[in-house]
Amino acid sequence: MNGAESLVRTLVGGGVNVCFANPGTSEMHFVAALDRVDGMRCVLGLFEGVVTGAADGYARMTGGPAATLLHLGPGLGNGLANIHNANKASSPMVNIIGDHATYHRKYDAPLTSDIEGLARPLSHWVKTSPDAKSIAADGAAAIAAARTPPGRIASLILPADTAWNEGSGPVPVPAPVAPAAPPAEAIEQCARVLRSGAPTLILLTGSALREDGLALAGRIAARCGARLMAQGSNARTQRGRGRVAVERIPYVVDQATRVLAGLRHVILVGSKMPVAFFAYPDKPSMLTPEGCEGHVLARPEEDAIAALEALAEAVGARDTPAPVTNNKPSGPGTGAITSEALGASLGALLPEGAIVADEAVTTGRGFFAPTSAAAPHDWLSNMGGSIGLGLPLATGAAVACPDRKVVCLEGDGSGMYTMQALWTQAREGLDVTTVLFSNRSYQILKGELANVGAGNPGRKALDMLDIGRPDIDWVGLAKSLGVPGAKATTMDEFNRHFAAGVAAPGPFLVEVVL
Numbered sequence: 001m002n003g004a005e006s007l008v009r010t011l012v013g014g015g016v017n018v019c020f021a022n023p024g025t026s027e028m029h030f031v032a033a034l035d036r037v038d039g040m041r042c043v044l045g046l047f048e049g050v051v052t053g054a055a056d057g058y059a060r061m062t063g064g065p066a067a068t069l070l071h072l073g074p075g076l077g078n079g080l081a082n083i084h085n086a087n088k089a090s091s092p093m094v095n096i097i098g099d100h101a102t103y104h105r106k107y108d109a110p111l112t113s114d115i116e117g118l119a120r121p122l123s124h125w126v127k128t129s130p131d132a133k134s135i136a137a138d139g140a141a142a143i144a145a146a147r148t149p150p151g152r153i154a155s156l157i158l159p160a161d162t163a164w165n166e167g168s169g170p171v172p173v174p175a176p177v178a179p180a181a182p183p184a185e186a187i188e189q190c191a192r193v194l195r196s197g198a199p200t201l202i203l204l205t206g207s208a209l210r211e212d213g214l215a216l217a218g219r220i221a222a223r224c225g226a227r228l229m230a231q232g233s234n235a236r237t238q239r240g241r242g243r244v245a246v247e248r249i250p251y252v253v254d255q256a257t258r259v260l261a262g263l264r265h266v267i268l269v270g271s272k273m274p275v276a277f278f279a280y281p282d283k284p285s286m287l288t289p290e291g292c293e294g295h296v297l298a299r300p301e302e303d304a305i306a307a308l309e310a311l312a313e314a315v316g317a318r319d320t321p322a323p324v325t326n327n328k329p330s331g332p333g334t335g336a337i338t339s340e341a342l343g344a345s346l347g348a349l350l351p352e353g354a355i356v357a358d359e360a361v362t363t364g365r366g367f368f369a370p371t372s373a374a375a376p377h378d379w380l381s382n383m384g385g386s387i388g389l390g391l392p393l394a395t396g397a398a399v400a401c402p403d404r405k406v407v408c409l410e411g412d413g414s415g416m417y418t419m420q421a422l423w424t425q426a427r428e429g430l431d432v433t434t435v436l437f438s439n440r441s442y443q444i445l446k447g448e449l450a451n452v453g454a455g456n457p458g459r460k461a462l463d464m465l466d467i468g469r470p471d472i473d474w475v476g477l478a479k480s481l482g483v484p485g486a487k488a489t490t491m492d493e494f495n496r497h498f499a500a501g502v503a504a505p506g507p508f509l510v511e512v513v514l
Ligand SMILES: Cc1ncc(C[n+]2csc(CCOP(=O)(O)OP(=O)(O)O)c2C)c(N)n1
Pocket: 081, 360, 361, 362, 363, 385, 386, 387, 388, 410, 411, 412, 413, 414, 415, 439, 441, 442, 443, 444, 445
């Protein structure tokens, strides 16, 4: 058995069952081995940003890593932006990056580059496997590294001769390590803060935003009169009717400082003290008021649910009812298309069990509140701020959860980075309804131009924030990639097309003309 097959069998044996791939010559033995081994689904992406973003979506929904297959330094380089996003989301990922055969590197052939150097800043674990006998053991180590709580990026570089020479056969992968419980002092300190009655925010992210974590945090907040919020962006939030609803820290600095005014303490549950996305002249970087203290209940790599259980016990909140949402959404929006009307329609029409991949940027900034009482669903956000994640994220989530509807809320500017994901959705028959908000503009940046004090924009500046002329025909683009679609110019049309897209199996795109 050659090295490539030893590695594929190690991956499958270790529970890595999906490989998002964009291969080249140096990966051909790995590709051939994928063919010979059962148990690995291979999903082709036509750009590496699709491959790595899909691996992120898959990991968020399964909790385990997918493999990616990338072609040397340039393939990895194309995928790095969404590896950055996955890194910020603590998504486990095993990148397999092909390289020239070890003896070929010294000739500096065209695709030769410093792959380790490219991988290292965004990977927790990087290794070039030295020979075919080592590759399976290195693969097992990569899986273990990726599964290290809270989820890490492992990048394994596979020189072509380590793939084609005689390998070791598969190597067993160690069982995943459970996250550690936080120290008792952390719980005691947070309980003291909550008992003090001083204005306190419990700030959640990570696993604390699953249904059970939210219920525990909701009980604690209700019992102690504390406030409860989520970070500005989060990997996966379980929300909707029957669950505890949380608002997010607003993106806009003035709104965020207003929301957080008066706080004395923040209890951090997997989260960090809230900071502004960017610095702006004369605005603070820290969003909490001066003197407000942070207290770590659980670090990102610790067991947030165990921490919340212990804290609920310590403050006597075990039997406090969880303040779950049971409102009825107000009903679909009508009339002209506005963000408010779209939010109302999503609240009314999101199907039960939907997975929402949110990269709706300006149009979607207000969607959270009107969807808080929608049917139960999961909400995935872009945590690294590198746009071009939404369509791949939805693709990976749909591969992970074939029994659930994925709804991708996507800005047109962001969508253009990785629109090739639509082709993968069509190729794989994935159940994704994409709502594409076509404002033909980098709308958010128009506000940012003013916010950073760059003055009144002239024609040249405005042209860089405008993506019309020519206007992108999203329905035509989707059709050419194999995804049917329809255009909505009124809320009635939107409601009809969205409901039809959600009702039909397979991918569909609704272009919302703003
Ligand atoms: C990789 C990357 N490049 C550039 C940016 C800067 N950027 C932030 S938002 C944005 C435009 C977003 O446009 P769109 O998705 O249409 O959202 P809108 O604000 O128009 O709703 C850009 C270019 C970024 N965040 N990431």
